[in-house]
Amino acid sequence: MxxxxxxxxxxxxxxxxxxxxxxxxxxxxxxxxxxxxxxxxxxxxxxxxxxxxxxxxxxxxxxxxxxxxxxxxxxxxxxxxxxxxxxxxxxxxxxxxxxxxxxxxxxxxxxxxxxxxxxxxxxxxxxxxxxxxxxxxxxxxxxxxxxxxxxxxxxxxxxxxxxxxxxxxxxxxxxxxxxxxxxxxxxxxxxxxxxxxxxxxxxxxxxxxxxxxxxxxxxxxxxxxxxxxxxxxxxxxxxxxxxxxxxxxxxxxxxxxxxxxxxxxxxxxxxxxxxxxxxxxxxxxxxxxxxxxxxxxxxxxxxxxxxxxxxxxxxxxxxxxxxxxxxxxxxxxxxVEELKILRGEHLTLSATVISENIRLDHIKGECLEIVTEYSLKGCTAQKFGINIRCSEDCTEKTMIYYDTHSGKVTVDRNQSGKGEGGIRRSEIHGQDHESIKLHLFIDRSSLELFVNGGETVITSRIYPNPSSVYVELFAEEGEVQLLNLDSWKLADIWK
The missing domain is CATH 2.115.10.20 (Glycosyl hydrolase domain; family 43)
Known part of the structure; x- marks a missing residue:
């Protein structure tokens, strides 16, 4: 031996x-x-x-x-x-x-x-x-x-x-x-x-x-x-x-x-x-x-x-x-707070009303941090959210959205690329919130979603094509007020 x-x-x-x-x-x-x-x-x-x-x-x-x-x-x-x-x-x-x-x-x-x-x-x-x-x-x-x-x-x-x-x-x-x-x-x-x-x-x-x-x-x-x-x-x-x-x-x-x-x-x-x-x-x-x-x-x-x-x-x-x-x-x-060290180029989107799919052409990449907040006051959309790692024609994407009727947040990876599909849903606690905040960490084959200060967290491996780098906001059957969106490109620590 x-x-x-x-x-x-x-x-x-x-x-x-x-x-x-x-x-x-x-x-x-x-x-x-x-x-x-x-x-x-x-x-x-x-x-x-x-x-x-x-x-x-x-x-x-x-x-x-x-x-x-x-x-x-x-x-x-x-x-x-x-x-x-x-x-x-x-x-x-x-x-x-x-x-x-x-x-x-x-x-x-x-x-x-x-x-x-x-x-x-x-x-x-x-x-x-x-x-x-x-x-x-x-x-x-x-x-x-x-x-x-x-x-x-x-x-x-x-x-x-x-x-x-x-x-x-x-x-x-x-x-x-x-x-x-x-x-x-x-x-x-x-x-x-x-x-x-x-x-x-x-x-x-x-x-x-x-x-x-x-x-x-x-x-x-x-x-x-x-x-x-x-x-x-x-x-x-x-x-x-x-x-x-x-x-x-x-x-x-x-x-x-x-x-x-x-x-x-x-x-x-x-x-x-x-x-x-x-x-x-x-x-x-x-x-x-x-x-x-x-x-x-x-x-x-x-x-x-x-x-x-x-x-x-x-x-x-x-x-x-x-x-x-x-x-x-x-x-x-x-x-952890230290992850802010990874942040590079900072891009924002000011308050706007979302009533359809909007491609954010200035925000794209494989390694991103995105913080987005939506107002629930006066929201008429049945569901709204953000699609990440989208292909040019949006046939490939990972969907993150909030359903106003059920009060649940969803990650849908049925169009995320290779690997398994599936949906994960979670009810958001505290329906008296006036807004909902989605904080995303996107890496080449992963998504970590933190909702409302981490009260709900949804972690998923995803396997999109490397060329699927686009981000889009959407709302269905109504509109929602986007309060703010901040995005950063994140460093690759292994290079």
């Missing part, structure tokens, strides 16, 4: 060689975190350490269609310009030989410490496997050594199953805590552990569980405090479609409640989806030195068509978003 360092070097050479072929391919993103090449999924180990932001990610360096999972790594000084770092973890030990699955990062006495799930396949055809919790450390934030005590948790709770993964670890006072996703009787659970040293862990019980409606597995749990409330962010699998809700294959959302560290009880309200789009999964958060709770998600979805795979890569992360809790105990997400 090769040692860890050798496997890391082999993986690094493979992905570097593959990266030469993905440059300048049509869907390569301009300002999002991606692997240099090949497969990427869940964000892992989000942390601000030694003055820099670190994001690790599930990565297969040998293929754009997945395989034994490694941990890729990027870092940044400003959450905007990211630098690819050497691969941090490679599978191959007895406790992680089939993959280094998702986890988290902490600062332990100056050491950047990764806690992850080691996955070991026993019989692939029968889907038999075991999962262990493991630890790796680094003094320089670049080179990681797996701990000699691995695995630090060698089996699930007595009533649990082998589905036992995705540790999120944090420190409170002098104790470390860990939440993990688990499955009991084909129902999702989040379990809690406690430790004094990150090595020896004691099981503390279940803090959240599915009663059936919430599906058969809870992945990627994240437990944190915000505005005096405790929030469990997690990714349930197996939820049934419910109107406009739970449309994706798997979900990502949260409970808000109160947690008692003495009794280990978490009392919470109903599940709320965090992002209403096609492509947001496994969201993870961290606290930075400005006191912000920042979240990043995987900007893709399991089993979805990924046209970029034919170009040698797959998957990306969302832009970093700041999380806040509003007066209704709902999480709102807004792009």
């Amino acid at each position: 090769t040692n860890h360092q050798t496997r890391l070097e082999q993986a690094q050479k493979a992905v570097q060689k593959a990266s030469e072929k993905v440059q300048n391919t049509p869907y390569r993103l301009g300002y999002h975190i991606m692997a240099p090449a090949h497969w990427i999924n869940d964000p892992n180990g989000l942390i601000q350490w030694a003055g820099e932001y670190h994001v690790f990610y599930q990565h297969h360096p040998y293929s754009p269609k997945g395989g034994p999972i490694h941990w890729g790594h990027v870092k940044s000084k400003d959450l905007v310009f990211w630098e690819h770092m050497p691969i941090a973890l490679a599978p191959g030990e007895d406790y992680d030989r089939s993959g280094c699955f998702s986890g988290s990062a902490v600062d332990n006495n100056g050491k950047l410490t990764l806690i992850y799930t080691g996955h070991v396949n026993l019989d692939v055809e029968k889907d038999e496997f075991v999962e262990y919790q493991c630890l790796a450390e680094s003094s320089d934030g670049v080179h990681f050594k797996k701990h000699p005590s691995n695995p630090i948790i060698s089996e699930p709770p007595k009533d649990g199953s082998p589905h036992f993964r995705d540790p999120k670890v944090w420190k409170r006072n002098d104790k470390w805590y860990m939440v993990l996703g688990n499955q009991v009787n084909n129902l999702g659970n989040v379990v809690l552990y406690e430790s004094k040293d990150l090595i020896d862990w004691e099981y503390q019980g279940v803090i959240a569980k599915s009663t059936g409606k919430m599906g058969y597995m809870f992945e990627c749990p994240d437990f944190f405090e915000l505005n005096g409330k405790h929030i469990l962010l997690f990714s349930p699998q197996g939820m049934e479609l419910e109107g406009d809700l739970y449309q994706s294959l798997y979900q990502n959302g949260y409970y808000v409640g109160g947690f008692n560290y003495e009794t280990k009880e978490f009392n919470h309200g109903d599940f709320v989806e965090l992002d209403k789009g096609f492509d947001f999964y496994a969201g993870q958060t961290f606290l930075d030195d400005k006191g912000r709770r920042i979240v990043i998600g995987w900007m893709s979805m399991w089993e979805s068509v990924m046209p970029e795979q034919e170009h040698g890569w797959a998957g990306a992360m969302t832009i970093p978003r700041e999380l806040k809790l509003n007066e209704n105990n709902h999480l709102v997400m807004m792009p």
